Amino acid sequence: MSIYILGFIGLQTIALLWILFNSAFIKPFVISESSTPKPFVSVLIPMRNEERNIEELIHSLQTLSYSSFECILLDDQSSDQTRLLTERAIQNDPRFSLIEGQPLPEGWNGKVHGCHQLSQFAEGDLLLFIDADVRLAPDTIERTISTMAKHDAGMISGFPHYGDRSHLSQLLVTLQHFVVYAHLPTIIANKTKLPSFTAACGGFIAFTKEAYESIGGHASVHSSLLEDVHLARVTKKNGFKMLLVNISSHVTCYMYESIQEAIEGFTKNIFIGINKSKVIAFFLICWYTLMYIVPTPLFVYSIWSGNSMLSLPLLISIAQKVWVDYKNGTLLRYSLFMPLSALLFVFVLARSMYTSITGKAYTWKGRSYS
Structure with missing residues (x-):
């Protein structure tokens, strides 16, 4: 034996x-340097029945230290108080705008359609898509820009720190990090453009506008239930660098409230x-x-x-x-x-x-x- x-x-x-x-091959979220370009950034957030997240979300975004950004939120046919609470939270802050989502077309995934609509209103040279259950540290945008510039990436994504609101769900949610570390050959994922070797998290995805438009945006994966990974693959197929980054020091996600x-x-x-x-x-x-x-x-x-x-x-x-x-x-x-x-x-x-x-x-x- x-x-x-x-x-x-x-x-x-x-x-x-x-x-x-x-x-060793999951890139760190680097500190912004003075020589790094300062593009206009669009923070884009699809929301569907997110009333429990609105107040903390908006407060997190209002504390961002980057001076040149807009935040566009989309209410995707919510049946709760998402819209009312969002309007109340952003008040007269000129950096924020709320748009009403259109009905879901046949063959589209709901979140993908929401992100697609958001992109059509975005004016930024860098597009940052986040989920409503995500919270950002004040210098997150600076680090995003600096990381993308340092590695000449068209797209970056990463798995956030998962906030502890449900002990049982943490047992499953935090396994996302483990699956990446245990099964993805990150040296291939981050050093090559091979589409099969990649991972991404839909809660935090940043694109240069050039890369996003070149791949056809979210419309290129309109029916996907795993749009984050499929966007990463399409990005690589179109010749852009996609980078998996450890963002857990600056991005927190309160993903699920229960094990169910x-x-x-x-x-x-x-x-x-x-x-x-x-x-x-x-x-x-x-x-x-x-x-x-x-x-x-x-x-x-x-x-x-x-x-x-x-x-x-x-x-x-x-x-x-x-x-x-x-x-x-x-x-x-x-x-x-x-x-x-x-x-x-x-x-x-x-x-x-x-x-x-x-x-x-x-x-x-x-x-x-x-």
Whole structure:
């Protein structure tokens, strides 16, 4: 039995070393330099039933230190008080404007259509698309401009720090960082224009206007439920550099308020994110079960048997999550629950695949998508 355990420990150690290596190629959010150009920036935010986020969102944007920006918000057919609360929050601030979203055309994803409409009103040379549940540190725009200029990028994106409003949802939400560090070869993603090797987060995407118009904007991915990744691929296909950046020090997202919301949200896009590949889904289910769920009963057995070697797979798997959480500002206590995070991941992936295979619709914010 010990030879199998040694092999298991070796596999866990290789996975840890890979994560450490991978983290070196996710670019930092660089400090703005005086020589960096100061373009006019359009901050663009689609909103649908976001009344719980409006006050904090607007306050965050009003504290931005960059002097040359506009903020355009779009109310996408909300059925709550989104519009009223937005008007009240922006009051007479000339930097802000609110537009009414048009009905969703057939074949379009709701958020994509909202971003497309926003882009038509934008006057900036740099377009920054964020979600309504995102909060920005005061110098975020300066760092965005500086990072794009330093790396000559047409598009940048990154996964934010996830604010802790629902402990259970954090177990699933913060796994987004882990999936990138564990599975995306970031040296290829950030140093080449190969479309297949990329990742992006729809909560924070910045484009130069030239790149955005050249790729056809959001209209080029109008039906996508995973528009962030598909935009990144289209950007690379059109010859522009797309960069994955660690923005967690300056961008915070309050993504879901409950575990139920998190499950519904990830069910919508996780199977699409692997191109609806049953082979990849089966591999990931087996991998996460073996690497991050199985070590728990081994650890329990190690206590009962007195064989401390059996505890190492769990400790090393937790160490992998500790490093990723440390790099992204996540509370390290969530690393201890990596087995539960993996179990949730397996459940959501299986649920997403089942929904797709059976031809059922994905539902989100009162809309259904096939």
